[in-house]
Amino acid sequence: MYFDTIDSTNAYLKKYWKKLPSETIVWASKQTGGYGRMKRKWISQRGGLWFSVLFKPKNRPMNPWHYVRLYTMSIKYVLSKYRLETVIKWPNDLLVNNKKICGILGEGIYTGNIVSAIIVGIGLNVNNIIPDDLKNIATSYVEEKNKELNLKKLLKQINSTAYYKYYLKYFKKDKISIFTKLWIKNLNIRHGDFIKVISQSIEKRGKIVSIHGDYLEIDFDGKIEKIYAGEVSVRKERI
Template identity: 45%
Template sequence: MIGEEIEVLYEIDSTNEFLKRNYKSFHDGAIVVAIKQTAGKGRMGRSWYSPEGGLWYSVLFKPKIHINLHVYTKIFSIAIVEVLRKLKIKAYIKWPNDIYYNGKKLCGILSEAVSVNDRVVAIIVGIGLNVNNDIPEELKNVAVSIKDILRKKVKITYLLDSINKHAWNILVNYRNETENITKLWKKYLVPREGDVLKVKVDDEIVEGKVLKISDDILYVDVGGKVIGVQSIHQLVE
């Protein structure tokens, strides 16, 4: 079960980094919540602004059987989108694992593995969700919070509990059918296979059609040549 063991810290560098340092001290399914983070992490080493008022936490898994890291990311992205939609927030997953609303980033997910002697001993899924925190002026064009969308504050404990319960149900129901998790993930995904979009290639912006979407590559047909897009930052709005 997710969240039977919970540690709440007022201020920490990063809940992911804390669990990477201390995973041996916690049980499978434990969560660590920070009131605020001083060095929140995004994908590819990018920083994540995480002041008081947001939901910043990490979940620890100690898998007995191997499940691909991307599966955990997909499970939580699906759970977050579906919980938000119950709140009448039509969020979606911007490939590969960010949660967006109306073109602005609402939530980021970062999954990391801890290995010992080439064996994965822990999986850590970090979630950073803008809830009641104020978005700085310089980020208002690219980020949004639930408070801004609904024009009222939402209980962070409700979101934490709802997301974790939903993620656990998905994991239990589909852990042996990961292709169904991928189908659900693609249901909420932007872009989709068949979409025409603009991408940056070698400092040039080109238009192409999405042929196939994998966990970490978008295969795009640009004038008959298939290119692999590996970063969300190559996509042009």
């Protein structure tokens, strides 16, 4: 489903998810109310690829974070075919030279305690020029490669990769842990790295003990704590 302008592709699917079939894609040239994790505003001007995907599968894992990983891996793979190498920033971003090029948001729709649907929202900077006040933290394909991509073709490539390369193969009870391990291998952090953990106005520095799908175990001056993906931002410290 294509819109020239919409408030938010995620918000649209959250409103109409019951009526729409699984794997419905909503794509817009411009979002006026785009948002990311922790409800941070996401600037969505023309030239970027802004879309959301609805999942209502039967007999598939229904953890929203699995679907975030599905798209970080798929977009990383597709961009590599356009000779742009990215790294995955735990838990939901793609970076080029430490600048964000893509953010991904997974949201669960609950019926009681049961997840009835999952919506994955993707914001990928492609042909859009990054505002001057964000150039030190964000980038786009056109700014990295000095050429534009066909957005409709790119959208199809990303979703085909997600579905055929990863979803059908790994999104099974006995295979999803294999996919999570594959995703961990593509992260920009490793065991033993020092990171800064930002939660609201609090910042702490620690050392990674172990990396899991939904959380990190961090050594804060001898005290081991679990840091969950939905609660904090994590930045790798430069030594």
